[in-house]
Every structure is written in C-alpha cells, then in structure tokens.
Amino acid sequence: MATIKLSAAKSAGAAISYAAGKDKLDEETRDWLRAHGVDETVVARLSDRAVAVGGENVDIEHVRGQMRATRELFHKNTGVQAHRVIQSFATADLNAAVPADWARANALGVELGRLIAPGHEVAVYTHIDGEGHKLHNHIIINAPNLETGAKYHQHNDFARVTKLNDQLAQEHGLSVIEEPSQYERRTIAERHIDAGYVWKDDLRSRIDAAMSDPRTSNFEALTAVLSEKGVDIRVRGQNVSYAFLGPNKARHVSRGTKLGASYEKGAIQDELARRTKQLEQAIDRDGKIKREAEQLQQSATRGIEATQGRIDGEQADRGGLERVQADAASTIRQSIKRFTDRVRGTFERTERALGSITNRVRQVGRTISGVLAKHEAEKSSQDVFRNHALGQLKETKKSLAFWTGYAD
CATH class of the missing domain: 1.20.58 (Methane Monooxygenase Hydroxylase; Chain G, domain 1)
Incomplete structure (x- = not known):
C-alpha cells in the first residue's frame, strides 16, 4: 500500500535542502543495505539521502533557483512558498533493498505530483533511510502555477490527494488500503494541522532571508542581519549554532548540521567568500570601467578639438571662396551693365x-x-x-x- 502525508513550507529552499540531503546519508543505512545484499559498488556510490531524484516542469539540477524565479515572476515569494507530500510504500510493493525499486518509486512520485498540481513545478526525492527503511518520496510542489501564477492550496485537499494516490497505486499494481475509516483519515489530517508550525522551518526561513539580504557580504554582516530577525548565531569550533524564540516564546536551538548542508559553517563561509570575491571583482571592473571612461573622454576631447579646428579652417576657406564669388559676380554685373549700355546707345542712335x-x-x-x-x-x-x-x-x-x- 502507498500512504501520504501533507504539509506546507514557508521556505521552499529549506524543504529542497532537507529532501535532497546532500552528503547526509548515514552509515547505519549503508550498513543496512550491505546486510540486505546490496552490491558494495552501489553502496559506495551513495552519499545523499536522496537515492533517486526526478521532477516535472523543472531542471532538477537547478530546481531551487528555478522555483524561486517562478515565485518572483508572479510576486508569490511570501507566505507559503511550497508544499510537501510524503508518499510512502509498503515493503511488499517496493523494497528499499532493491535498487531497481528506487527509480520506480521516484517515477510514481513524479506522476503523483503531476496529478496533484498540474502546471506546477514538482521535484521528487526518494529516500530509503528512516524507521523501518521504507521507500518513501519527498515531493516538493512550488506554490504558483506556471501559467496563471495562482497558488496551489492543500487545505482540505487530503481526501482528493489520497484518492489520487490510491488510483495511482491500483494502476501500477500496488496494494491499496481498503476503505480506511474516517477516524483514521481525520487523525492524520489533524496531526498535520497541529504540526502546522515547524520551528526548524521557521529558523531556516529566517536564515534564508538573512542570506538573501543585500547587506550580507561577510560573517559580521550576517550576524547583524540575523539579530534583526531574532536569531543568534554562534561559532562553535567546526560547527555553527542558531538560537531564537518561537511564536510561543519558547527558545529553540539547533546546530547547522541539523538544519541541512546549506546551513553548516563551511557552506555559510563558502557562500560569503564567494560574495566577497564577486564584490572585489565588481570593484575591479568598476575601476577598469572608470579608467576606460576617462580614456574615452580624453580621446573624445581630442577628437572634438581636432574636428573644431577642421571646421574653423573650412569656415575660413569658405569665407575666402565667398569673397571670390562676390567679386566675380560684381565683375559680371558690371560687364553686363556696360554691354547693356552699349546696346541701348546703338538702339537710340538707330x-x-x-x-x-x-x-x-x-x-x-x-x-x-x-x-x-x-x-x-x-x-x-x-x-x-x-x-x-x-x-x-x-x-x-x-x-x-x-x-x-x-x-x-
């Protein structure tokens, strides 16, 4: 059978980072795969929590930036940015110890995401870790529709999504829960409503906002911007920790390693170093542009002066030519007058x-x-x-x- 869970994410980037789990596959899962007969060459190639990835309407290698660009295009980058669907499979249907089933599970996740939100960007990450090592998908749906910009809302959508998931399971020969009780469905929905506020998602969202702030160019600036957002960041050896007060005034503390690779000390330092390098390059380019502009201005000034000299010379030449033309015209007029006088005299004598x-x-x-x-x-x-x-x-x-x- 295949079951689902629904939740909303105020930070799509954080949801994607968690689902991708870059370099986060734990050694216990590796040992479990070896114990269940998975070839060592396959195990050796694994490093991420997501053992298979796929998507709909996205380039999975650039999904984070692509989804952000879509939200910014439709001005839907605030509030809920994305929706998460966790699709789990029974071991009898798809087995985490069978690598071929990883790709099959991922394809089913992509198909379910397409059915849930047609015309939306969907990214699917397939995991095999967790309790019982059951194959499950983390389906991330970007909130705005690609054509209309209208947001998808999963409020009161649990029944429809469950029905789509059951139909998909039947079409692919997977088992389906026969008429689960309304109590069981309501309990699952209520559980996710109660879990509507996830403090780690809130923390990730605040950190993402601070990193996106144009003032954040170094660690000192990041510390100041995070402080404005109510987050205290501290470096502890090779790690970094974050602390803040949630809406209920409860204090929450988490190491960067618990939030995802993007929030660890190394990733933060690398990103800030990259920005510093870009700033230095921009300053160098700015200085070069200024020098080139000055050279161009000097060249233009010389050109203008030379051109003015030629114009003055041409004007002087033109003045001389005009005087010659005037003298010639005067001579011609005088000649005509003398000729006219002679003709008139001849006519008078005649x-x-x-x-x-x-x-x-x-x-x-x-x-x-x-x-x-x-x-x-x-x-x-x-x-x-x-x-x-x-x-x-x-x-x-x-x-x-x-x-x-x-x-x-």
Missing part, C-alpha cells in the same frame, strides 16, 4: 536715324504730290516734262521703298 529717314520720306512724298498736281494742271502744256517727272517719280519710289523697309 532710332534717331530712322526718325530722320522718315522725315525725309515724308518730305519727298509731299514734293511728289506737289509735282503731280502741277503736272496734272499743266498736262496739256507740259508734255515735255511728263516723262522726266515720271522717271524721277520712279526713282523716288524706289528710294522710298528702300528706306521704308529699312525702317520696318
């Missing part, structure tokens, strides 16, 4: 000449008219002069035609 010719033509005309009248009156007595007058008239007409055409 006009005067034409006026004189016209007067002469008119005078000749009057003379001819007089001659004709005189000849007409004396026709009978002056036949002698007729031909002479006609010849003179002919010549005069030719002259008149010439000067008239010239005038036109």
Whole structure:
C-alpha cells in the first residue's frame, strides 16, 4: 500500500535542502543495505539521502533557483512558498533493498505530483533511510502555477490527494488500503494541522532571508542581519549554532548540521567568500570601467578639438571662396551693365536715324504730290516734262521703298 502525508513550507529552499540531503546519508543505512545484499559498488556510490531524484516542469539540477524565479515572476515569494507530500510504500510493493525499486518509486512520485498540481513545478526525492527503511518520496510542489501564477492550496485537499494516490497505486499494481475509516483519515489530517508550525522551518526561513539580504557580504554582516530577525548565531569550533524564540516564546536551538548542508559553517563561509570575491571583482571592473571612461573622454576631447579646428579652417576657406564669388559676380554685373549700355546707345542712335529717314520720306512724298498736281494742271502744256517727272517719280519710289523697309 502507498500512504501520504501533507504539509506546507514557508521556505521552499529549506524543504529542497532537507529532501535532497546532500552528503547526509548515514552509515547505519549503508550498513543496512550491505546486510540486505546490496552490491558494495552501489553502496559506495551513495552519499545523499536522496537515492533517486526526478521532477516535472523543472531542471532538477537547478530546481531551487528555478522555483524561486517562478515565485518572483508572479510576486508569490511570501507566505507559503511550497508544499510537501510524503508518499510512502509498503515493503511488499517496493523494497528499499532493491535498487531497481528506487527509480520506480521516484517515477510514481513524479506522476503523483503531476496529478496533484498540474502546471506546477514538482521535484521528487526518494529516500530509503528512516524507521523501518521504507521507500518513501519527498515531493516538493512550488506554490504558483506556471501559467496563471495562482497558488496551489492543500487545505482540505487530503481526501482528493489520497484518492489520487490510491488510483495511482491500483494502476501500477500496488496494494491499496481498503476503505480506511474516517477516524483514521481525520487523525492524520489533524496531526498535520497541529504540526502546522515547524520551528526548524521557521529558523531556516529566517536564515534564508538573512542570506538573501543585500547587506550580507561577510560573517559580521550576517550576524547583524540575523539579530534583526531574532536569531543568534554562534561559532562553535567546526560547527555553527542558531538560537531564537518561537511564536510561543519558547527558545529553540539547533546546530547547522541539523538544519541541512546549506546551513553548516563551511557552506555559510563558502557562500560569503564567494560574495566577497564577486564584490572585489565588481570593484575591479568598476575601476577598469572608470579608467576606460576617462580614456574615452580624453580621446573624445581630442577628437572634438581636432574636428573644431577642421571646421574653423573650412569656415575660413569658405569665407575666402565667398569673397571670390562676390567679386566675380560684381565683375559680371558690371560687364553686363556696360554691354547693356552699349546696346541701348546703338538702339537710340538707330532710332534717331530712322526718325530722320522718315522725315525725309515724308518730305519727298509731299514734293511728289506737289509735282503731280502741277503736272496734272499743266498736262496739256507740259508734255515735255511728263516723262522726266515720271522717271524721277520712279526713282523716288524706289528710294522710298528702300528706306521704308529699312525702317520696318
């Protein structure tokens, strides 16, 4: 049969650290595996509490950061950050002494997480330690949905999750508890409601918040930030311990080794050293950037000065060219004026000449008219002069035609 337990986690990082159990597999479990015939080469490869890992919608190697990024994206990083489901298997169904069953149990955990919260990030860690060495999964479900950002809530969800777990067990040929009494179900649910406050989770959450604080750059700063959060940290040889007062004013004390690898002295020091190195590198980069900026500013200044010089020179050249162009234009205008004056004088002289010719033509005309009248009156007595007058008239007409055409 497969049974489940539900709980909420205010610190997803702490829940993941506990479930992964990096380098936390105890020697008693190793001895138990050897005693039950597990090959020594398999045992030698084990170091973590989680003997098998898997997930849905996550890269299991970067699950902590990925889940945090999703919560920050939807602004759901406060309150309950994740939900835990512990899925346990009967030895008759899946045996912790059979390594092949480890992967099978993990796959069942991934499938259950998918059914419980579709569209959520799910990480599954399979353990074989604990009382009775029963195979069990720690299923971590990130609170916000990947598409909508809506949080999954397991309040009053025990019955639905139990039904999904039973259906999954039936589909894979595992045993199922036949109609457990309502009293038994209610007792399990009430037990988890009573255990709603877990002081170690509270402590982990406070430490995580302190480590995430931008002011935490060294151990002294961490001590000060933790003090603000009501946590007293003390170094004791190779270990570190934390103490704080819970909501009920009870004093709780825990060594870092009891909270998880991320809370031990070595892990804290390594993380702070990494931050110090990053800060020093950032300072070096900042100094380099400033030097490069100064060099760029100097180069830009020189470029501006050179450019201004070229502009001044071009402006001077342009001024000289403009003066040459103005002089040339003045010369051309003067030449045009002189040419115009000459043409105008020629036309005026021609006009005067034409006026004189016209007067002469008119005078000749009057003379001819007089001659004709005189000849007409004396026709009978002056036949002698007729031909002479006609010849003179002919010549005069030719002259008149010439000067008239010239005038036109």
